[in-house]
Amino acid sequence: xxxxxxxxxxxxxxxxxxxxxxATVISQFVSAVWIVSFLKSxxxxxxxxxxxxxxxxxxxxxxxGIAPFVMQSTESLVTITFNTGLQHYGGDLxxxxxxxxxxxxxxxxxxxxxxxxxxQPIISYNYGAGNRMRVKETVIRLVSVCLxxxxxxxxxxxxxxxxxxxxxxxxxxxxxxTCRIMPIFFLGIAIFGIQAACQAxxxxxGQAKVSLFIATLRKIILLIPxxxxxxxxxxxxxxxxxEPVSDVISVIVTSVLCVITLKRIFSEMEDKS
Numbered sequence: 001x002x003x004x005x006x007x008x009x010x011x012x013x014x015x016x017x018x019x020x021x022x023a024t025v026i027s028q029f030v031s032a033v034w035i036v037s038f039l040k041s042x043x044x045x046x047x048x049x050x051x052x053x054x055x056x057x058x059x060x061x062x063x064x065g066i067a068p069f070v071m072q073s074t075e076s077l078v079t080i081t082f083n084t085g086l087q088h089y090g091g092d093l094x095x096x097x098x099x100x101x102x103x104x105x106x107x108x109x110x111x112x113x114x115x116x117x118x119x120q121p122i123i124s125y126n127y128g129a130g131n132r133m134r135v136k137e138t139v140i141r142l143v144s145v146c147l148x149x150x151x152x153x154x155x156x157x158x159x160x161x162x163x164x165x166x167x168x169x170x171x172x173x174x175x176x177x178t179c180r181i182m183p184i185f186f187l188g189i190a191i192f193g194i195q196a197a198c199q200a201x202x203x204x205x206g207q208a209k210v211s212l213f214i215a216t217l218r219k220i221i222l223l224i225p226x227x228x229x230x231x232x233x234x235x236x237x238x239x240x241x242x243e244p245v246s247d248v249i250s251v252i253v254t255s256v257l258c259v260i261t262l263k264r265i266f267s268e269m270e271d272k273s
Contacts, residue, residue, distance in 0.1 A: 036048065060208075066208070066212055070212065070215040070216055070220075074219045074220060077219075077220075077224065078219055078223060078224060078227075079102065081224050081227050081228065082098050082102075082227060082239060083095050083098060085227055085228070085231055085236075085239045086098055086236060086239055088231075089231050089235055089236035089239065090236040093173065093174060093177055094177070094236055096169070096171075096174050097174060097177045097178045097181055098239075099168075100164075100165060100168045100169065100174075100178050101178065101181070101182065101185050101186075103168060104157060104164045104168075104182070104186075105186075105189065107153065107164075108150060108153040108154055108157070108186075108189055108192075109150075109189070109192065109196070111149060111153070112146050112149050112150055112192070112193055112196045113196060115142070115145060115146060115149070116142065116146065116196050116197060116199075116200035117200070119138060119142045119200065119204075120200050120203060120204040121204075122138050123135055123138050123139065123142075123200075123201060123204035123205065124204045124205070124206075126138065127204065127205055127206075127265075127269075130269055130272060132266055132269045132270060135205075135266075135269075136262075136266065139197070139201050139262065142197045142200065142201065143193070143194060143197040143198070145193075145197075146193030146194070146196050146197040147191065147193035147194050147197070148193070149193055150189060150190055150191065150192045150193035150196075151190055151191070151193070154186045154187075154189045154190035154192075155190060157182050157183070157185075157186040157189075158182070158183045158186055158187065158190065159183075161178065161179040161182035161183060162175070162179050164182065165178040165179050165182065181237075181240050184237075184240055184241060184244060185240050185243050185244065186243075186244070187244040187247075187248075188243060188244035188245070188246070188247025188248045188251070189243075189244075189247060191247070191248070191251050192247055192251065194251050194254065194255055195214070195218070195247075195250055195251045195254045195255075198214070198254045198255065198257070198258035199211055199214050199215070199254065201258060201262070202214065202258070202261065205261070205265055207261060210257055210261060213257075214250070214253075214254050214257070217250050217253060217254075218246055218247065218250035219246075222245070222246035222249055222250060223242055223243065223246040226241075226242035226245055226246055227239050227242040230242050230245075
């Protein structure tokens with residue numbers, strides 16, 4: 001398998017950008033075929049076989065997965081909205097600063113998302129087992145760790161923006177603009193860990209509708225409209241302000257919903273025990 005991937009990489013090096021794209025597709029296909037073949041072989045502990053689809057189960061899985069899907073799929077829509085507005089109200093330099101800010105945001109958010117994905121099975125398992133105290137303790141720890149993570153990582157962006165900005169460009173003018181905007185842009189991300197933890201909790205507890213609402217609230221209901229409206233009153237700066245405003249509002253709404261939902265679920269678990 002490693003030899004095949006190496007050969008594909010070598011092919012992409014000679015074929016240029018188009019070859020690199022083709023190599024990506026081929027490597028994913030080869031990996032999928034190899035994994036399926038292994039799971040259907042006698043070497044695998046878990047044997048893969050075809051079963052009759054269960055419509056109700058498929059719909060339930062789709063309902064749980066639609067919230068993460070919405071979060072990921074709307075990234076491009078947010079990027080288009082930001083870049084179009086920045087080009088109109090500011091220019092190329094502002095579009096460049098947003099590219100840097102969005103990259104930095106990934107550095108902050110991805111570690112937190114990794115933590116939430118790792119903890120979800122723990123919450124789900126203990127919820128299914130009826131262990132109310134373990135669910136409660138896990139959720140509290142998850143919120144604490146995620147909040148601490150975003151506070152630290154976003155805190156660097158707020159108080160020492162030059163550390164991040166200089167990682168992406170040597171252009172002095174672009175660095176200066178990015179450093180000036182970054183503290184404002186990441187004010188809301190500093191507490192985003194609360195929303196990430198609560199949303200993961202909703203998914204782990206099977207609260208698909210609430211999770212979907214939270215996923216659409218931050219970007220579709222708040223961020224995109226604010227990015228279109230605020231610049232009409234405060235110019236290009238309004239596009240950057242839209243991010244922290246939507247983050248703070250969504251964190252507040254998510255926190256309230258999480259407290260209400262957990263109280264109801266814990267009460268139901270206590271009645272069953």
